[in-house]
Amino acid sequence: MRRVVALAPDDGASAERKRGSGTKFLRVWDFATARAAELLATTSAIEERTGKKLGVQSLPRHLRRRARSFAPRVTRRRPNLKRTREGRAGDAFRRAREATRRRGALNARRRLNDDGNEVKTLRTHVWHAKRFAMRKPLGWGWIVPSARPGRGRGWRFIMRSISQSAIAHDSSYNTCFVMKGEAKAVRAALVKVVLETKALRTEAFKSGQRASVIHVLSSAKRRRIIAPALVYHARAPNSEDGSEVHIWVHPRVSEAVHKAFSRIKVDENVQYDFKASDAFARVDIIGAKAFEVIQRLVPSIDLYAEQHTQRGIRRFVSMDPRAAACEVKVDGSALENPSETAPTQAEYDASRIASRRAALERPWEETSAIGVKAYSAMLINRGPVAMDGYTLIVSASWSLPLWLGVCQTGAKPAGIAEWLWCARRFGRAAFPDDYLDTKAGSDARAELFDSVSKIKSKMPLGKVSSCLRALEVRMKDVKVRRVLRVADEKLDLGTLPSETMVRVNLRCPWAGQPTLGSELYIPNDVQRDAWCSKKSETKSRRRNDTTVGKVSGKPIGYITSVSAPAASVGLASALIDANALKSLTENFSRSKGKVFIMISPPGKPAIPAEAVVIISTEEFDEPWW
Template sequence: MSSKRKESQGEHSGRARKKIKLDEARTIPVQTPGPSSNQKRLGGAIDVERFTEARAFEIDAMHKAMKSASASSTQRVWQTLPRHLRRRAASHDVRRVPLRLRDRARQEMNAVKIKAPARLMSKRGKDKRLSRTETFLKRQRDKSWLETHIWHAKRMRMENMWGYRLAVTPTEKAFRPSHRASVHGAILHDASYQSIIQVSGPEKILRNVLDGCCDLQGPGPGAMRYVAGSRTLDTHIYLPGGYPFGLIGPATIFWKSVAKDGSVPDGASKKSGKGKEPAVASSNPDTIPRTVWILTHPAISDQVFQAVKTSASLVLDAARQQAPEGTQIHEIGVEIEDLSGQINAFEIMGPKANQVLKGALSPITNDSREDFRKFWALLTDLQTSGSIPRGTIIGFKVLDPRLKFPPKNAKPSNTPAPTFIQPTAALAQSEIWDESVRDSLKKPRCKKKDIDERRSKNLVPGTPLNPLRQDDRVPVLLIQRSVERGGGSSTDLALHGWTLLFPAGWSMPLLSSLIFTGTRVGGQRERQTQAFEAGVGYFPRDYPLCGTYDAYAGAREAEERARWERTPPAKRANYALLGTRSPWRPDWGVVLGIEAPADAPVVSTQREAGQEMVAQSWLFHGQTVGPLIQRLLPSNSTARPRALANELNDLRRKRLLPPLTQTPVALMQGALVRVRLTPCNRGRPGDLALIYAVGDEEARMWRRAPGKDTESNAPPEFAISPEHIIGYVTTGNFSLSHGEGLAIGAVALTSILRLREQSQR
């Protein structure tokens, strides 16, 4: 059977056509000699003008050939290979090119380098040029870099946040893969930018100090389950004695573990920090010197530090006044120290985080604690860290992870063992609390070059190195972390993982081992998405009415307004025509009714007994919000403010705080409650979306509306006025875990109660 394409008909393959084109480019055409060229002999003299005119064709052909030949040589050797053989590494490695082309590839590799432009060349002399380290330090004048900055900067988009240069999101399309990794795999986030505040002093004094500035809902930092140092407490920091006003932000608090006999292990008598150690020496458990760490967001570290300092001053003054004469209570003090930059943190979320940690970390063999041996044996078969108590702390020492590189994930067995782990003080003991140990580990003793040289001497490549006496032993803390809604339904997504705390200087050795086995790395967007999918508020964007949220909202308003002003008038929304009251920033004061709109006259918002009373806005959130709203519903509208004030005063009374001075009506008027919203039909709410209240007639129409999969018989549209706005959406998007739109916002408490009454009607 003859071929469909015949060479005789002038049809060639792509490779043949390219070769013909290259030959034509390198061929110089010549002029065919005339019949009289052999009859006359060249004389002794020539006429230059006539000779040039006679050879004009050859000269022009030579110029064209030189131009075409130089243009055809711009293609490098590796670009001439077939598509299936092309690799980017071939342009840097001659051995990856076929043998017949290696000579030409070597010539291209050894080509003369193009001189850099003068503007790119340093004007300094060789003696005055800055080193690589000095150049990096110079670029950190107005912000700080994490130890993993260079690794992240090559793979992620970076922005200046809270005094740091942080990774926002990967450059690759990784939104859905990152979500799948947090639900089915493992994803890592470098959280070393978070601040750690250390507070040291007598146990009783520290309890009172923390109780005065922490959230009053649920058990406090002084509860027995937390004082032993085996668990962490996720709470919120307020101004001292200001609850429910003066919200600063979320924080994680955990104590240094104590031994069974009540003494502090790991050399408690040694000097643990800078300054003077509290002078207490007594067998009373309340006077034993203790240490507490407060893990906070970097945007509020200064405010938290000042709040703890103020609370400590109030507690010490009260203790001195109540102490009997002759006691040495005036010698008792509280040390507050900022440990930012001394301790780094990695957040590893997902069900496979257990196997990743088990494969990357190698505990020392001389750990004699039986509790830790059981935990480390069960970690391989642990399906998820959510099966162990929340906030469990595990302290231990690990070998240099570079000795075991490359690591392998632990493989769980088909028949998982029971995973009951009881948090204990002995399990939480770690030398990371000792400042001298942290200072000795700021810089690894062995460089990577030395470890690679030791690895090259192994007879079997890839064999782990045996630890030597001079190798580092790094103390770490492993803390169970869960992102979930308290008291949520079974349909809510709950993400579980670990927080790994370790001394500064070991971020890159640990990062290389943790991500080598395929663990994804996320930035700020991925961390925020985890909280959004779980229905949990993310700080600071979901914490209105606090100072950090005001700064965030102001920066976002400036960005959105500038973008709107750059857009042509015909292509942007006409907010004046639409009647939008505040298009770029939520006006929470107007929503609560304690402020007047910008275009309305100023009027008093509260009046009681003939006196003007302006309410103070505050965010009411926590474990008791839902049950409290249910208890307020049976009461009438006039009795609800008094019932709310009684509930809050009961919480303050448990922590020995005086009652609130605000009137019940003003207290009710200024309350803002965080809510979660799902659309009735298709669509997804966006950030800064308006939350409206509807009348009874429209509510009935929406209740009779068809499901999400039906597009017909939609309820009619009703006229909405700005007076019907009861809240705003702080975070809205399409939820991958729920398969529909989801939003987190805030609504006035009075509006929530009216909506509950309307639903009962």
């Protein structure tokens, strides 16, 4: 048997040195050159289709099924010929699979909204659709993420994320109106249709250093609230370019807000441009680590340089959020020219690979990233402290890179339902649920109870619970005319006009959960002694007494939004009669401005709760915006 030939590079000297040994050596390059033609012919024969059995057909018959199990619906042989034969027979209909039919039906629903208009999707729609249950709310014109799939048990996860991490929400579905014109004309138009005119006259707002949350009115005469809005100067007003103001409103009331500003333009003869714009995107970040998320995304900004003020504005230029989340170092010259158009994921990956190669070629030097683009953005403080979070407003092209960068920092994404849970956690008013004095709020509540009525109509009469029956009766009696959202001295005196209501935050620390459709009642002395008095040897609280769960008199308020059923302590937002607060504070007052009140859920015994009047502790009932 011949000895094996070893192929190895040879410099001549080593071959001369080992010539006396029995092993033979060849030069690799000479061997490859001599066999080049043979190797080329072999590879060509493999790559060329010769009509022989290739792939699965070359395997034995008992192995073919296992090899093709990954493609059970592969296209059969000669599909065109079979389709032609079916056409000759007079039946050219080709049945589609169930999955195809379902997807086609969903796509057909997605194209048009209930009012016939086209439905929009977020730029992060594909990212959310892989992780969230998507929803198309009535009248929004958007397909938005609702909540994580499951049985709706994400309340404790959201609360834990707020206290220990951060939560991010893509709120680009809100409508952004751009208002351009002379500074005086723009300011005059805003004052006409805004409830809180004092906030618009401050120097911080005029100079573009602070944003403001306001309530838009239908007209200067009727003064009925349409919806809350976020208003700020996109740039500082000057004599050359004039003033540019951005107004963010809920998508459900975009048409009503546009009509209100158009009416002011015609009646007052004020010259300005007012139109909706899709050029901007918005991402909100809240939680205990929201400050750390912003520091990681924008390392160039110094958050300690200025005092943290509510609705304060910072404008900055930073590198690609995907690179900033990975703490990539870039050259300072790259931040001088921000780009309006964000690079695609392929372009970003190419720059990342190039930067990695440059770092590997010269590992002894500290290299900067190659080809990383910069962007300009606006940072708005959501509240007086950092835990209240921040609002990032960027160009629409940068919405997806910004969202990927935010999620890469560890912030937990939240859908629409989970975002409303956050409003309950911070005690803010959510639109449109807590705005029953507006048309959008009353319509949303009517739609909710209509869905309950449809569920009831499909159930047998014997299985309809008493809760559903009581809920249907109570729904018809809810009528809210006016809600006081600004602090007023008449509230403490109890001399406000009749049918005036104020918003309160409810908390159930003792027992029970607040539910939609519940009514608020003034407690009696037995209920006060059972829940508010201290237990002693001579005095019992008698909480097990059946009379404790009964209420009497007329309801003084209604619950508008509640926390999830999984909450250990139930939270809710409610509207209560303003004139009834005087008797509550005199007879059922508790510490820190709280009052004791009773909640009557539909078809169930009453439960105790603590209520905090918002405008009694703050000047303005600021919404969750």
